Amino acid sequence: MFLSQIIFNKKTHSKDFEEDNTSERPLRSVIKACSWRLIGTLDTLIVSYVLTGEIGLATTIASVDFITKLVLYFFHERAWNKLKWGK
Numbered sequence: 001m002f003l004s005q006i007i008f009n010k011k012t013h014s015k016d017f018e019e020d021n022t023s024e025r026p027l028r029s030v031i032k033a034c035s036w037r038l039i040g041t042l043d044t045l046i047v048s049y050v051l052t053g054e055i056g057l058a059t060t061i062a063s064v065d066f067i068t069k070l071v072l073y074f075f076h077e078r079a080w081n082k083l084k085w086g087k
Contacts, residue, residue, distance in 0.1 A: 023081055033073040041066040 044065045048058035 024077075026078065029074055029077040029081070033070050033077060036073065037066050037070045040069060 041062050045058050045062035048061040049055055052058055052061075
């Protein structure tokens with residue numbers, strides 16, 4: 001499945017999101033992932049700076065952390081959304 005299909009909710013399954021009131025739209029997962037990653041990245045930036053004393057290195061670490069964990073969180077969130085357990 002392509003990311004554009006996920007984000008723009010093109011039909012890839014027999015059940016559409018409008019028919020399934022227990023699921024979040026993929027765009028909501030993207031927004032949640034971005035907001036959480038901003039908080040997490042600030043934390044990583046501060047911790048990296050405290051440990052290294054170098055703002056350039058801390059910024060590099062925080063940037064890589066932001067991108068990798070944003071992608072991981074999105075797919076983690078989508079996988080959990082498919083589970084019926086706890087809904």
